[in-house]
Amino acid sequence: MSQTASIKDVATHAQVAVGTVSNVLNYPDRVSQRTKERVLKSIAELGFVRNDAARQLRAGQSRTIGLIVLDVGNPFFSSVARAAEDAAAALGSVVLVGDSGQDTSREAHYMDLFQEQRVQGLLISPVGDVTERIDTLRERGVPTVLVDQLADENRCSSVSVDDDAGGYLAAKHLLDTGRRRLAFVGTPSIRQVAHRLKGAQRAVAEVPGATIEVLDSAGQTVLAGRQVGNKLVERDPEKRPEAAFCSNDLLALGLMQSLTMLRTVRIPEDIALIGYDDIDFAISAVVPLSSIRQPTEALGRTAIELLAEEQDSGGTKHRAVVFTPELVVRQSTGGSPD
Amino acid sequence: MSQTASIKDVATHAQVAVGTVSNVLNYPDRVSQRTKERVLKSIAELGFVRNDAARQLRAGQSRTIGLIVLDVGNPFFSSVARAAEDAAAALGSVVLVGDSGQDTSREAHYMDLFQEQRVQGLLISPVGDVTERIDTLRERGVPTVLVDQLADENRCSSVSVDDDAGGYLAAKHLLDTGRRRLAFVGTPSIRQVAHRLKGAQRAVAEVPGATIEVLDSAGQTVLAGRQVGNKLVERDPEKRPEAAFCSNDLLALGLMQSLTMLRTVRIPEDIALIGYDDIDFAISAVVPLSSIRQPTEALGRTAIELLAEEQDSGGTKHRAVVFTPELVVRQSTGGSPD
């Protein structure tokens, strides 16, 4: 009893065959009431716990779904992850979350790991170009769904939010409130961010005289935002933009911190600010932050659904679901003060 | 090639024995250069990927460490989790994170799951009383470390932060700034919260005429904080507390939202506010939030270290590491405006 009991020990103890114990566990109906009780009693007495590795080995597949996100600390991803977990739980599966930290080698590492684990499927918000690896995975029977990135529907399923539309919404809103010299803060090397920028530029192009400057931040964190903010504060006030669109809320909050720190810059009077994601903390900011809301819950849930579809079709049918983001106006762009 | 190749397929393809392939993978030095090359070539051609389940089965143990937290959405836990992941990665292990959501049945569910997975060890921030289950786990060879909760050093290892001291710090600070009618907002049914309350009450008892009222919140989220705040706003201003100590920052931010919404309550003039955890967003709040900082990075790292110690000693030696929290003064309690 000191170490773990196996199904064989249970069988011996209950004086039945191993197959019978297995049946009690997996097909209770095939076993008579009497033996079932005896076996269950033995299981309890020996403290038997199924060995999942053996089970998987036999089954050839685990009950696990891999999810690789760019940053678990980011509320956007933790929200998507939670929704996916809940949806997976309903199907009797578990989600393992891996954090690539926007690093292609960590991303590859997790892909290897999940493949070794023979996961049922993979949800991934990719850093690099992974289409080839995904094809390979599919050949090996691991269906994959791209998360937060549109995929070619002929090759791969995906759930995403229309980033171009989101960027357009944000920039249009800033332009509508009268601003002309805009700044875009973010890391356009990330595909989603590039789309948001493109959407913003589209909106800017529609308004004569409007410009948008791109400030490349080192990352998408509060800290990175603060660094960009410090540089803006140092600038000649004339040369500061009238409004900034940050590619996510963390950046925007960081930017806001450094802008408001010295009280020389007023938000939204001197610089209007809009973020992206509408995380819970956006509303609690120094100046409540306008943002673009993404349906994280739907993203996570749908990702699991698409994975199930892939599995059912044997990886032959793909579907790309695109959600539409939504503008949330708050004080940081001059919206109503609540 | 359509499905996954096994080590046997590789052996056949490379015209060697399975044992040799295994050696190439695990003990490259035992294999001659020539065969090694041949085997590696076959591995590449067949796209062979180790089956982790089979490996685990044979090894009797996985390279996985389970971590059960109260809420992954809470930056405190996601920070601890990340630190644990990094520390585990250095040892070649992977951390699986389970979210109990403060629900004992979900907690039990994850404990079962991790046991089935034969995890190397378990880190848990428990909801209910799990000492007995932990004893059972240890008997079965699964060492466990309590996270964010002090354990009896004779029974179990633990990493925690002195919550009583933290509560004392917070309340003392409010009292030092002249407030006398304090409120404690939180869910004392959670052990850690109860300790923070106790520490706060200790500080209050030292000051004649000071009182502390307990406002039980429904949860520890931004939303729960907002609900408590709404009730406070409805109160006769005379009967409102002069200061509130919230058992975590999310609650404090929520409380701050509803208090400042109608602009009838000024922070910190009418009500001073202090939170707990010092999450990244605390500094970005409407009124930058004073808080109690916990060394999350050290918590996660140390948890993994203690787990390693447990493993090495075969679960006979335990150690309880207690960290000391730190007061961070900001504007919400009248601190300097940065």
Place this chain on the structure above:
DNA sequence: ACTCGTCTTTGAATCGTTTCATTTGTTACG
């Protein structure tokens, strides 16, 4: 030519479960 030692390679046994073709036991019916 023979023995010894070293370096490689072999392949059967093992881990704990599930599966499934068989066997055993029981009941019903002609």
Place this chain on the structure above:
DNA sequence: CGTAACAAATGAAACGATTCAAAGACGAGT
């Protein structure tokens, strides 16, 4: 009483890796 029909229980085979005792290959030394 014989047998068909069905239910329950059996136990060997399989999953894919690792391990390890044994065998094989080869060169050096006598």
